[in-house]
Structure formats: C-alpha cells, structure tokens
Amino acid sequence: MEYEAVIGLEVHAELLTRSKMFCSCPVVDLTEAEPNTAVCEVCAGMPGTLPVVNRRAVEYALRVALALECHIARESVFARKNYFYPDLPKGYQISQYELPLATGGRLPIRTSHGERSVRIRRVHLEEDTGKLTHVEGPEGPYSLVDLNRAGVPLLEIVSEPDMHTVEEVRAYGRGLRQLLRYLGVNTGDMQKGLLRFEANVSVRPKGSQELGTRVEIKNLNSFKALEEAVAFEIRRQIRVLEAGGRIEQETLGWDEARRVTVSQRGKEEAHDYRYFPEPDLPPLVVDDDWLEQVRAEMPELPWEKFRRFQEVYGLPEYETALLTADRPVADYFEVAVQAARKHGVREPLRVAHWMTGELFRLLNQRGLSIEEAPVPPEELAALLGFLQRGDINKNTAQRVLAEMFETGQRAQSIIEARGLRQVSDESRIHQWVEEVLQAHPDEVAKYVKGKEGVANWLFGQVMRKARGQANPQVVRKILMERLQALRRDQANA
Numbered sequence: 411m412e413y414e415a416v417i418g419l420e421v422h423a424e425l426l427t428r429s430k431m432f433c434s435c436p437v438v439d440l441t442e443a444e445p446n447t448a449v450c451e452v453c454a455g456m457p458g459t460l461p462v463v464n465r466r467a468v469e470y471a472l473r474v475a476l477a478l479e480c481h482i483a484r485e486s487v488f489a490r491k492n493y494f495y496p497d498l499p500k501g502y503q504i505s506q507y508e509l510p511l512a513t514g515g516r517l518p519i520r521t522s523h524g525e526r527s528v529r530i531r532r533v534h535l536e537e538d539t540g541k542l543t544h545v546e547g548p549e550g551p552y553s554l555v556d557l558n559r560a561g562v563p564l565l566e567i568v569s570e571p572d573m574h575t576v577e578e579v580r581a582y583g584r585g586l587r588q589l590l591r592y593l594g595v596n597t598g599d600m601q602k603g604l605l606r607f608e609a610n611v612s613v614r615p616k617g618s619q620e621l622g623t624r625v626e627i628k629n630l631n632s633f634k635a636l637e638e639a640v641a642f643e644i645r646r647q648i649r650v651l652e653a654g655g656r657i658e659q660e661t662l663g664w665d666e667a668r669r670v671t672v673s674q675r676g677k678e679e680a681h682d683y684r685y686f687p688e689p690d691l692p693p694l695v696v697d698d699d700w701l702e703q704v705r706a707e708m709p710e711l712p713w714e715k716f717r718r719f720q721e722v723y724g725l726p727e728y729e730t731a732l733l734t735a736d737r738p739v740a741d742y743f744e745v746a747v748q749a750a751r752k753h754g755v756r757e758p759l760r761v762a763h764w765m766t767g768e769l770f771r772l773l774n775q776r777g778l779s780i781e782e783a784p785v786p787p788e789e790l791a792a793l794l795g796f797l798q799r800g801d802i803n804k805n806t807a808q809r810v811l812a813e814m815f816e817t818g819q820r821a822q823s824i825i826e827a828r829g830l831r832q833v834s835d836e837s838r839i840h841q842w843v844e845e846v847l848q849a850h851p852d853e854v855a856k857y858v859k860g861k862e863g864v865a866n867w868l869f870g871q872v873m874r875k876a877r878g879q880a881n882p883q884v885v886r887k888i889l890m891e892r893l894q895a896l897r898r899d900q901a902n903a
C-alpha cells in the first residue's frame with residue numbers, strides 16, 4: 411500500500427514591538443538583559459492589576475493577516491487559557507481562542523513541483539510565557555525562571571493540514587519566515603526562540619480523504635530540525651501502520667542529538683484549559699479606518715517582489731530567489747542596477763551575478779549582512795562600469811572589489827592609486843607585442859612553421875609584460891594579426 415503524509419504547522423512568532431502585549435514593560439533580548447528586570451505587576455500577574463492591549467501588536471498581527479489574505483474579524487475576543495506552570499505567573503495565558511483576529515487565508519509556496527498555496531486556518535494574538543532554564547546542580551536538578559519574556563506579544567499562525575512532503579514543509583516554513591521579516595514584525599531568529607515551529611504529522615493511504623491520527627512535534631528550533639523531525643515521523647508512522655499497529659495521538663519532542671522523536675505526553679494527559687473570555691479586556695474592535703491605515707503601510711510582499719524582479723529585470727528563478735530572500739538584499743540590488751545603468755551597465759543579470767557571487771562570498775567570509783557591507787551599491791555599480799568600459803578586466807575587478815571591501819575605499823581610488831587601469835590603447839599594446847616577438851625569435855619561427863599552440867604562449871608573455879593589465883581581447887587581436895602577417899611574409903619570400 412502507498413501512503414501519503416499530511417502535515418499542518420503551528421507557528422509562534424514574537425512580535426517586534428517595543429513593549430509587552432498588555433503592559434508597558436520593554437521587550438528585551440533574553441540573552442542580554444539581566445533576568446527578571448523587565449517585569450511589572452501586570453505581567454507578573456499581581457491581583458488587582460489590569461491588562462491593556464498593545465495597539466502596535468494588533469497592527470503587526472493585522473499586517474500578517476492582510477498579507478495572508480485572511481478574513482479579518484471586526485470583533486475578536488481574548489480568552490484565558492488556564493494551566494499551572496512555573497513559567498506562567500498569572501496561572502493563565504491570555505490568548506484568542508473561539509473568536510480569533512483572523513481566519514481562512516493562504517500562503518503561496520514554490521517547490522520543484524511549481525507554485526501552489528497552503529491554506530491558513532487562523533492567525534491570533536496571545537502573550538508569551540516566561541523562560542525556564544533547567545540546571546543540573548550538585549545537589550540535584552533545579553530550574554531558573556526568567557519572566558522577562560512573560561507577556562511579550564506572540565502571534566500564532568496555524569495552517570490547514572495541507573502539506574504532504576518535507577519539501578512543502580520547508581517552503582512553507584521559509585516562506586512564512588520571509589514574510590514576517592518583510593513585514594518587519596519578527597526577526598526570524600529561531601535559535602533564540604523568537605520564531606517557533608510545531609509540526610502536526612499524520613499519514614493515510616494514498617487517495618484517502620480522511621485524516622489519520624496525528625502527532626504534534628515540539629522543540630523545533632531550526633529548519634533542519636523541522637525537516638528532519640517531519641521526515642522521521644513520516645517514516646516511523648508508515649512503519650507502524652505496515653506492521654499492523656496504530657498511531658497514538660501524542661505530543662512528541664525532537665531529540666536533536668539522537669535525531670529521533672520522543673514522547674512527551676500522551677492524549678490521556680491532555681490539558682483541560684478551561685477557556686473563558688478574559689473579563690478584564692473588552693472585545694478587540696478593528697474598524698475600517700484602522701484597517702485602511704494598516705493596509706496603506708503594507709510593503710511589497712515577497713511573492714510580489716519575486717514576480718516583479720522576474721518581469722522587470724528578466725532574472726532567472728534562481729537569482730530572483732536569492733535576491734528577494736531579504737528586503738535589504740533586494741533594495742541593494744535595485745539601487746545597484748539603477749546606478750550601474752548610469753555607468754553604462756545595462757544588464758541587470760550582470761549586477762545580479764556580481765552580487766550573488768563575489769559580494770555574497772565576501773560577506774559570508776566575514777559573517778556580515780548586506781546592511782553591513784563596506785561597499786555601497788553605488789560603488790559596486792561604479793566598479794562594474796570600469797569593467798564594462800574595459801578599463802579593468804574581470805580578474806582585476808575581483809581584486810579591486812576585495813580591496814574595496816577591506817578598506818572601504820572607492821573603486822576609482824583603488825584603480826588609480828594602484829595603477830590598475832587596463833590598457834586597451836592599441837599603440838601601447840602593439841609596442842608590447844613587438845617587444846615580445848623580438849625577444850622570442852625561436853618561438854615565432856615555430857609558429858610561422860605551423861605550430862599553432864605557440865600563439866597562446868606568446869599571448870601569455872604579452873599579458874605578463876603588461877602586468878596583467880592589458881585588455882586580453884585587444885592583445886589577442888593584435889598578436890594574431892602580427893603572427894599571421896609574419897606567416898604571409900614567410901610564404902611570399
């Protein structure tokens with residue numbers, strides 16, 4: 411029997427607001443701030459305190475919902491999700507439950523099978539919990555609690571069970587991360603837990619319309635973990651079914667070291683959260699004006715930029731994907747293309763290749779982002795102008811770019827200061843060619859007698875004489891003209 415995997419993802423994204431979801435505590439970097447220094451009565455859950463909704467957080471959520479083409483609820487409701495755990499000082503988490511902010515959207519994805527979209531079930535707002543650190547002490551294990559994260563705005567994005575392969579999971583995961591970064595609402599940092607994925611996985615006989623029993627995999631803090639865990643779980647479930655067994659509905663964790671899923675809790679231990687509407691918050695109302703205002707601030711979306719780059723710049727899919735992966739990269743490219751045009755460089759693909767090749771290599775070597783590039787786009791364009799006009803050749807251009815990177819100097823300064831300008835001047839090149847021919851009469855004689863290969867050797871000698879700075883096309887042209895002339899003279903003699 412053939413099986414088909416069915417996968418749905420739940421994604422939690424911390425929103426990049428300055429303050430928390432329901433109080434004015436700052437949102438701090440957990441790896442930098444002293445633990446428990448960004449906490450107040452409200453997020454610590456003191457009796458008698460009242461939450462107030464963070465307007466910015468709602469706007470960020472609306473950006474995501476609009477981008478995903480969701481239906482946006484004009485009135486949504488916060489609820490209390492009750493459970494006891496040391497990272498939850500209030501004893502409940504405020505989250506949207508029955509009436510979420512947005513429902514029913516879609517995220518376009520691109521795989522080797524082309525384009526399709528994954529349906530979005532819901533997008534809702536909630537608050538993050540504190541962070542526990544478990545320590546193995548000499549007298550036994552204990553846990554540390556940091557409430558700096560308690561109450562940080564969190565967006566949950568839940569897909570329909572619409573994915574069937576690891577490749578689709580990867581495309582969805584990366585696509586959603588890209589979107590959140592484009593919208594400026596999340597950094598996409600999975601290592602720090604600012605973006606967290608949970609995968610729901612089941613399998614069923616191919617062709618069947620019913621859903622199989624699913625498991626939920628938590629603790630996936632990289633795309634590698636997400637993909638490996640899903641792949642592992644699909645294989646495991648198929649093996650269980652083929653052996654005549656049944657899948658238990660349970661919550662699993664991913665053991666990074668052993669690369670297996672491990673049981674965390676079964677269905678019997680499922681929580682009863684006793685949800686009820688948060689009595690301290692009114693329904694969240696989103697009116698037309700507010701929605702229009704958010705819509706007006708929406709940037710170009712990743713898939714829109716992708717299409718535009720293909721149409722306007724005529725770039726192939728591979729380069730387009732690289733250059734639109736991040737907004738700052740795309741912005742750099744567009745500025746560089748504009749500037750390059752002024753320098754006579756008319757093919758955007760040229761700029762694309764220099765960016766995705768040389769520039770990315772230099773950035774990677776030094777672990778820099780495009781925003782930190784010591785070479786601004788206008789200067790990359792200027793360099794390509796020198797190359798285009800034949801002032802320098804490709805090798806020299808690569809060396810100059812590396813030096814621009816190193817010193818922050820302009821292309822022109824480096825080329826002039828170091829006398830790197832390529833010589834295309836025919837009379838200079840004629841002179842070099844003559845000198846080389848005179849210095850090597852034996853080789854010239856061999857060529858004249860029909861040994862073609864000698865021409866390449868002589869070419870090398872001319873380039874050496876020119877310290878690599880002669881325009882190679884011009885050198886070859888003039889050298890061949892001279893050699894052929896010598897051959898003719900010999901034949902006529």
Ligand code: ADP
Binds near residue numbers: 420531569621624
């Ligand atoms: P819960 O909130 O208890 O986790 P949901 O019904 O909201 O349950 O589903 C959560 C996620 O699980 C969604 O992304 C959904 O697409 C996915 N899902 C639901 N049923 C299945 C299934 N049988 N196989 C795979 N994924 C599923």
Ligand code: MG
Binds near residue numbers: 420626
């Ligand atoms: Mg779930």
Ligand code: ZN
Binds near residue numbers: 451454561
């Ligand atoms: Zn607070």
